[in-house]
Amino acid sequence: MGWLDKVLRRNSELESLFDLDLIDETNHRAYLKQMALETNINFIGRTISQSEFRIITDGKRQIDDWHYLLNVRPNTDQTAAKFWQDFIYKLIDENEVLVILTDNNDFLIADDFERVEYAVYPDVFKNVTVKDYTFARTFQMTEVLYLTYNNKKLTNFMNGMFQDFGDLFSRMIEISMRNHQIRGTVGLNANQKLDSDHQDKLQAFIDKLFTSFKKNTVALVPKLKGFEYTEVSKGDGKGQSIDEINKLKKTLVDEVANILGIPTALVHGDLAEYETSLKAYIKFCIGPLIKKISDELNAKLIEKADYFKGDRIEVRGVAEMNPLEVADAVDKLIASMAYTPNEIRGKLGDEPSSDPRLDEHYQTKNYQSANTSEGGEN
Structure with missing residues (x-):
């Protein structure tokens, strides 16, 4: 028996006081990780959800069942905007996403699945689960939409560095609360x-x-x-200020944004660098994602022979320029015979006009060939 035990035994009333609980508080900072992911992934998801999927057949845009599924109602429970936002969130958060087409012609995002890989045959997906329902059948790779994000940086960062950020944030909160206690x-x-x-x-x-x-x-x-x-x-009111705590949260959001290719000025609404940041965001973040989605749609929904004929699925509405902002450049491109009006309409995200005159090249009077030696009177 130690000396403290002897002292306590002499006064049982004093010993009983050591059993009283004066404070019991635990802090969990897991919401920091969720905040950083939600802020950045939903930012990308909202951007992609504005896309328009166009099915081009024989040079003309088709309005059919596929158009309805991709742009209006992919399934009975989701609108197209909600579907594509969830699609992007799962793709980035879990590094892969699987979409199946049911017998009722509904696009469904799988919550869980098992992928069986083969060397020379198409991969197979088993135990595909959507909500609480698990499909008994298996799905071939050629029957589904399957994309991978291949961003190991995001996974490694969130699994490693977040622990340090969480510990540091907890310590700052504890110090601030203790100094105001x-x-x-x-x-x-x-x-x-x-x-x-x-x-x-x-x-x-x-x-x-x-x-x-x-x-x-x-x-x-x-x-x-x-x-x-x-x-x-x-409490003396000293310690960590609210600004210092907010800076730490902002730093965590910025680190995730840098991994995903999102300019931090856009995430935080900094209008001073808006135009430059928006161009970089569209080119280096949204552009590759749109390319992934359009490639998968064309590979699974368009036959190879039809693709060679010019049939394809185009993703429009995000990466195109605003025609009102580039009106002067459009005039120069047409006047220099670099593009026809219909080619310009395609680059701006508009459908080609049926007017045959818009497929012709035009040149203004102050342009002429370098080989032309006509005088001013002509």
């Missing part, structure tokens, strides 16, 4: 014996007292015989 002491009459029943009542009273201090603007403490509460500190 109201502290007090509770004095008890040690000559009064505390049996188990009295100790439980005293513990309940202390808990009620501290809860009142924490939640109420005005808290009154009743004076009890043998019980005395003394406030020793009201």
Whole structure:
């Protein structure tokens, strides 16, 4: 028996006080990881959800069942915008996404599946689960839409570096709360014996007292015989400021944005670098994603022979320029015979006009061939 045990045994009332709980608080910062992911992935998802999927057959845009599935109602429970936003979220968050076509012609995003890979045959997907339903059949790779994101940086970062960010953020919060904390002491009459029943009542009273201090603007403490509460500190207000805590959260969001290729100025709404950031975002982040989606759609929904004839699925509505902002450039491109009007319409995301004159090249009067030697009178 140690010396502390001997001292405590001499005063059983004092020993019982060591069993009282004065504070019990645990902090979990898992929401930091979710915040960083939600902010950045949903930013990309909202962008892709504005896309328009165009099915081109024989040089003309087709409005058919595939157009309806891709642009209006992929399934009975989702609109096209919600479907593609969920599609992008799962693709980036889980590094892969599987979409199946049911017998009712519904596009469904799989929540879980098992992929069986083969060397010379198409891969097979088994145990495909959507919500609470698991399909008994297997799906061939040629029957589904399957994309991988291949971003190991994101996975490694979120699994490794986040632990340090979470610990640091928790420490900053704890320091800030401790420096704003109201502290007090509770004095008890040690000559009064505390049996188990009295100790439980005293513990309940202390808990009620501290809860009142924490939640109420005005808290009154009743004076009890043998019980005395003394406030020793009201907090000095020093420590980590709210700005420093916000900077840490912003840094975590920025790190994830850099991995995904999103300019941080767009995420935080910095209008000073808006135009430059938007161009970089469309070219290096959204452009590759649109290419992945369009390649998969063309490979699975368009036959090889039809693709060679010019049939294809195009993803429009995101990467194109605003015609009002580039009107001067459009005029120069047409006037220099670099493009026809219909070719310009295609680059701006509009459908070609049926007017045959818009398929011709035009040249303004102040342009002429370098080999031409006509005088000014001609």
